[in-house]
Amino acid sequence: MWETVGLTVKLAATSTTLLLLLGTPLAWWLARSRHWAKEVVATVIALPLVLPPTVLGFYLLVAMAPGGPLNAMLKPFGIASLAFTFPGLVVGSVVYSLPFVVNPIRNAFEAFGDRPMEAAATLRARPFDAFVTVALPLASPGILTGAILGFAHTVGEFGVVLMIGGNIPGQTKVLSMTVLDYVETLDWAPAHLLSGMMLGFSFCVILTMTVLEKRLRRHLR
Amino acid sequence: MKRSWLSAAVLAVGLLLSPHAARAGQALIAVAANFTAPVQEIGKAFTAKTGHTVEFSFGATGKLYTQITQGAPFDAFFAADDKRPLKAEQEGYGVPGSSFTYAVGKLVLWSKTPGLVDAKGEVLKKGAFAKIAIANPKTAPYGAAAVETMTKLGVFDALKPKVVEGNNISQTHQFVASGAAELGFVAFSQVALDPTGSRWPVPQEFYTPIHQDVVLLKKGAANPVASTFLDFMKSPEALAVLKKYGYGAL
Structure with a gap:
């Protein structure tokens, strides 16, 4: 049972790291760019908010199957198949949780407007320096929110995992799947334990996020 | 009116x-x-x-x-x-x-790929595949029968890392039919009307009826x-x- 908790935390941590690395520049572009296609990109990123996880999981499974388009792209890197593997779950989680990370960061970038960046430019900061020393700290409440939401959303993921996971202990059998197994075999003591833990965790996540964000905002003012 | x-x-x-x-x-x-x-x-x-x-x-x-x-x-x-x-x-x-x-119910080892599964199920001993799908043995009797068959053949421990579980026998069938897993143990009824691929109808002595x-x-x-x-x-x-x-x- 603890194996599944460890695996879930590992999946969430890996996905969150990738989500921040991918989501922050993406959010920056969405906040600053005047490119005509940016709202199209934003819509694509937001799709998992609306799509049933089964639909997303179905497309991911087809893309990840041997001979599928995603695998064809990864073959040169020595990855034979993504379906039913831990890296496959990471890819699925990143796609699934991307809007939860990108949207708060984008909002944070948009909130402080052009002024701070212009000020940094007049002080002769290079764009990248200004991004790191001005934009990132100013957007830190949004980034924190994005990170926490991305992590929590990955921990709570079920539908996509069910579709592409294959329930392999130590690799794809995450917490939500383990709970399903226990419930369906009428093994309710461990089901209660894990579910109770999830309930406590989710409560703490939301509370912490609200409190931290408030503090950070006050601090920034 | x-x-x-x-x-x-x-x-x-x-x-x-x-x-x-x-x-x-x-x-x-x-x-x-x-x-x-x-x-x-x-x-x-x-x-x-x-x-x-x-x-x-x-x-x-x-x-x-x-x-x-x-x-x-x-x-x-x-x-x-x-x-x-x-x-x-x-x-x-x-x-x-x-x-x-x-x-x-009858159990069958089935693959979408013609020729992958031989008429005697030797493919299980060779293990020349990446993933084999079964139904969750805890909740699906066909999954339990699949585990029993592999255990009886003495290949279960060797194949364990390659086993992927469907939530039920329908999902298991879907894993194999989509090619996401190369082969799998499904219910005979699921592929009875489908002449494609290759199969080994598991003999009754390998699993409890x-x-x-x-x-x-x-x-x-x-x-x-x-x-x-x-x-x-x-x-x-x-x-x-x-x-x-x-x-x-x-």
Whole structure:
């Protein structure tokens, strides 16, 4: 049972790291760019908010199957198949949780407007320096929110995992799947334990996020 | 004029509510995933003959049983084993003495790729594949039969890292049919009408016979449609469908 908790935390941590690395520049572009296609990109990123996880999981499974388009792209890197593997779950989680990370960061970038960046430019900061020393700290409440939401959303993921996971202990059998197994075999003591833990965790996540964000905002003012 | 409209309306409502409408009843039945296609066919024949309709809810036997213990509104339960219907009777969810074996399930090792699975199942010993799909052995009897077969062949420990589990036998079939897993243990009925790919019908000595039992549930005791449908399972029409899908008779 603890194996599944460890695996879930590992999946969430890996996905969150990738989500921040991918989501922050993406959010920056969405906040600053005047490119005509940016709202199209934003819509694509937001799709998992609306799509049933089964639909997303179905497309991911087809893309990840041997001979599928995603695998064809990864073959040169020595990855034979993504379906039913831990890296496959990471890819699925990143796609699934991307809007939860990108949207708060984008909002944070948009909130402080052009002024701070212009000020940094007049002080002769290079764009990248200004991004790191001005934009990132100013957007830190949004980034924190994005990170926490991305992590929590990955921990709570079920539908996509069910579709592409294959329930392999130590690799794809995450917490939500383990709970399903226990419930369906009428093994309710461990089901209660894990579910109770999830309930406590989710409560703490939301509370912490609200409190931290408030503090950070006050601090920034 | 007004009055004739009114009486017409009353007549229409009366017709809608009349014995004709009331006579055609309904039943909601929980069905193990392996029996999906046959039961739909049998259901159609049943409706054509009696005018009654039956709705089905499909899933893994274990999952359905859990739902039944939590008050799911099913009238009857077609399991993929004989343990849970018996348990349902003993624990008070089923009508005592109502369960019987409606089919004997057969296990098959199947691949979408022609030639991958040989006629003796030697492919399991060679292990020249990345993933093999089975149904969750804890909740799906066909999954348990798959594990039993691999254990008997002495290959289960070696194959364990390659095993992926479907949540029920339908998802397992889908894993193999989509090519996401190269081969897998599925119910014979799922591929009985599909001549493609390669297969090894697992000989009976490798696994405990899958006696699939049905039980009338307490909720369905008062519903004549449910018991009529259970009786219909023994009719020549139903038996012909079972045979077509490769189920064994008891």
